[in-house]
Amino acid sequence: DAGVIQSPRHEVTEMGQEVTLRCKPISGHNSLFWYRQTMMRGLELLIYFNNNVPIDDSGMPEDRFSAKMPNASFSTLKIQPSEPRDSAVYFCASSPPGELFFGEGSRLTVL
Amino acid sequence: GEDVEQSLFLSVREGDSSVINCTYTDSSSTYLYWYKQEPGAGLQLLTYIFSNMDMKQDQRLTVLLNKKDKHLSLRIADTQTGDSAIYFCAGLNDYKLSFGAGTTVTVRA
Numbered sequence: 001d002a003g004v005i006q007s008p009r010h011e012v013t014e015m016g017q018e019v020t021l022r023c024k025p026i027s028g029h030n031s032l033f034w035y036r037q038t039m040m041r042g043l044e045l046l047i048y049f050n051n052n053v054p055i056d057d058s059g060m061p062e063d064r065f066s067a068k069m070p071n072a073s074f075s076t077l078k079i080q081p082s083e084p085r086d087s088a089v090y091f092c093a094s095s096p097p098g099e100l101f102f103g104e105g106s107r108l109t110v111l
Numbered sequence: 112g113e114d115v116e117q118s119l120f121l122s123v124r125e126g127d128s129s130v131i132n133c134t135y136t137d138s139s140s141t142y143l144y145w146y147k148q149e150p151g152a153g154l155q156l157l158t159y160i161f162s163n164m165d166m167k168q169d170q171r172l173t174v175l176l177n178k179k180d181k182h183l184s185l186r187i188a189d190t191q192t193g194d195s196a197i198y199f200c201a202g203l204n205d206y207k208l209s210f211g212a213g214t215t216v217t218v219r220a
Contacts, residue, residue, distance in 0.1 A: 004153075031206060043154075043199070043210040050206070091153060098142055100208055102153040 002026075004103035006092050012109045018080040021106045024073055025094030033100065034067055034077050035091040043091075049075065082110045115202055117211035124219055129187040131214045133200035136181065140202035143176060145185045148197045148213070157185070157198075192218050 005024040146154040197213040
């Protein structure tokens, strides 16, 4: 099993640009999560999908952030327009009930 | 939601045991987890304990759960340099996993 696959691993962009982060969950997992990790705030849950449906997006910081899961094997997290305070490591995780498997993360730097 | 607290740093000599402590607030957490994060990497699940258990052992790892005091600990026996990392405890309530701030463990020779 390849695990949760995220891309890109690193992204450097300029303020105002659109950023799209991608995630391929582990096959057969019915839950998918996007987390953000910063030094100041630690790990924050942004959004949770179950069976491709967004269940809880209360952690999404603002309207600049959007997430989709068009099918069971793919999800995107989009930031438009990006701002320097969005710089963080963004993790995708997938889960059967009771256990969370994380990807390696996408490190985003917004200049 | 769940509040999870951990001490931020632990320094241990190679070969000694490490004990990382965690307290949580939500007694309805069904599972409690320990994750390890090495520099530049994602979170790796080390072990977990179901809330109706009080101890779980897995090779060098021992998890103790005191549900009355809402206290969780991870003991690493014979700590090695490869154990240097950030360790997160987390509690699961429904689908939400709430993480502590992480304990940075430094193993010195």
